[in-house]
Amino acid sequence: MGAGEAWKPYEIYPEAGAAGVAGLLSRLDAEADLEALLDREKALVFRGFGVTEERVDAVLDRLLPNRLAYVHGNSPRTKVGRNVYTSTEYPAEFTISMHNELSYAHSWPARLAFCCVTAAATGGATPVVDAALWLASLDDAVRERFAGGVRYTQNLHGGLGLGKSWQDTFETDDRERVDAFLAAAGAEAEWRRDGGLRVTQHRPATVRHPRTGAEVWFNQSDQWHPAALGDETAAALAKLLPADQLPQSVAFADGSPIPAEDVVQVRDRGLAAAVDVDWRQGDVLLIDNLLVAHGRRPFTGARRVLVAMSD
CATH class of the missing domain: 3.60.130.10 (Clavaminate synthase-like)
Incomplete structure (x- = not known):
């Protein structure tokens, strides 16, 4: 990010001949230091890899080696897999304001990963904000x-x-x-x-x-x-x-x-400074939970975004 340039998540797309979940896993395997990349960019969006609910575990295993349970969480969610949850189940017409996950707790996850398995008909973006700028x-x-x-x-x-x-x-x-x-x-x-x-x-x-x-x-x-x-x-x-x-x-x-x-x-x-991540089906968003806060925009239609977290 250059001087004077507004912060936004870093987007990663498939390379030629490396699409699909297999392509994403290969890309992650080839990344020399994912932690350093996330420290620098704060949030990563993997687009065009077509991650499905059936294959999300394989991706999460690479992004979040030690997935945590949502213990002491205060938002309504449904557990759908091995420490994989639905994103906050809050009425579609409302905005969820910016927050860092479990920031009220004694310990909190270092990383969060979101996967869009069903994009909303309209709206439903996940806004993210640089917490230092906030x-x-x-x-x-x-x-x-x-x-x-x-x-x-x-x-x-x-x-x-x-x-x-x-x-x-x-x-x-x-x-x-x-x-x-x-x-x-x-x-x-x-x-x-x-x-x-x-x-x-x-x-x-x-x-x-x-x-x-x-x-x-x-x-x-x-x-x-x-x-x-x-x-x-x-x-x-x-x-x-x-x-x-x-x-x-x-x-x-x-x-x-x-x-x-x-x-x-x-x-x-926080909301005014946020940048919207507009979901496409199969997208994955990885954020540093200290450096970046997140929320949710109102939406229509059936939106399904899964989330997992790790230390």
Whole structure:
């Protein structure tokens, strides 16, 4: 990327006589240092290789050698294979704002890979944003207020209620396993009389990439704050539940409230700086989960994008 040139994902196409999944696997085998390429480009799009759902495992095995389960994930998904999931199952008419996967958690995946097995009739792009540019786009005062980090609170029901259950969130119905996981993560866990679980975690608002040293915006304050859901949705939730009983909520690390205008700025500037990856059937997108945040544009028709992650 030259000076003054806007960032965008690096696109890779089949070479002559090397199409299809076999061609993609050969291309990946020939890449001397995929990690260095991803450090430099931040996101890679493999187009024209025609990857199908039946063959996606072979590709993911090369891109993500150690695929992770979506444990402690807060978005609704369906597991469809060996640590392969559908992308967030959220109503098609809504935008999913920019975020780094599991940035609210104690540990997060280093890489994400997406595969489009069915492209939407219209829309449905995956916007991606350079997380360092996202951080730089925020007002100085906003960055300063977030400097001390954030506190996330989850209220996970035990089988009936708003949001996800703790069983779905941790992919187990064993309370001892959940307790051990949260203790290792430094999170506070409180089992409720109704069978639910409240989880509280303190996390930084920014992190530095372990190899490039880039400081990036790395939190989901806007997605966890009702103000960023829109006035009507926030008002409806407020009628149903007090703030401390919402499925998820966020505050500054000291417990003080985050101003609504701060999270709206974070949401809107992330989306404004994003570059859309417009899907074609069989495309694969690989991103560095620290350097790049992602989201989803509204769509029509049947869209099916699979996702997997690795450390």
